[in-house]
Amino acid sequence: MATALELAPRLTDASRRKVWDVHSAFDWPERLTPGETWFMSPELISIYGTEAFDGLDESARMTLSFYEVVNFFSFVLYGERPLISGLMNRMYRKNTEGPITEYLHHFVDEENKHMVMFGMFCNRYAGKIYPEKKIVLPREYAKGEEDISFFCKVLIVEELGDFYNLKMMSDKRIEPLVAKINKVHHVDEARHLGFGRELLREMAADFVPAWTKEERERFQGWLVQYLLSSWGDFYNPAVYKDAGLTDGYKVRKMALEHPTCRAFRAEASAKLVDYFLDVGLLDARPEF
């Protein structure tokens, strides 16, 4: 398996070959028509498979799919903002000099374009970006833990996002603009994910064996909480309210506890969890 240092120049080449311009990549329709077409694959809608979803007629489901995709684009955009600043802070360091930093420039460039793309969609068609909910609590770090935590966060937003991108990019039922945004995102993310997985694997091998039992437990507790709270973003009361459902908070609570939704989250997280187990960042599967 190639190391991150070996991967970096190849990924840099690929980024240059596939370079794209966010301002000319899309034809933005004048308006979209919520309620008349799908904007998210119905099976990906946060309350799919629940009584609340079954009780909606098709037009109401389509309207909900519009706000759900606006929410999805909103929190991916907010996930990319600290990602960009974190990547910039890691450029031109002793351990990232040369090809790694060169690739980080492309990583940042692509994430910046993703933010522009998602922001344009949300602002144009929904007139807003749903505000982010995450609060960042101060933490103590063992040696190497701050960088490892940062790349875990990167991987979580990118892997979960990619699960949705992959399903939507080729879904003929949904609005073509949305399918295309998912596709464009997936193509860049495939490189980011390949790089991130390898870099994190190497960092885990370098630092985790030296952590104490308490440090390992503290880290794993944080990682599980972070993953679960990332899933919380998918169940936004404001989305349910905008789609005309009564009591958005109750809908969120119902969906977070619903066995169908929990099984979906476990399935969508499986690749990510397998990876964390494989590289020694988790000892056990979390409960969704």
Ligand SMILES: [Fe+2]
């Ligand atoms: Fe992205």
Ligand SMILES: [Fe+2]
């Ligand atoms: Fe990315």
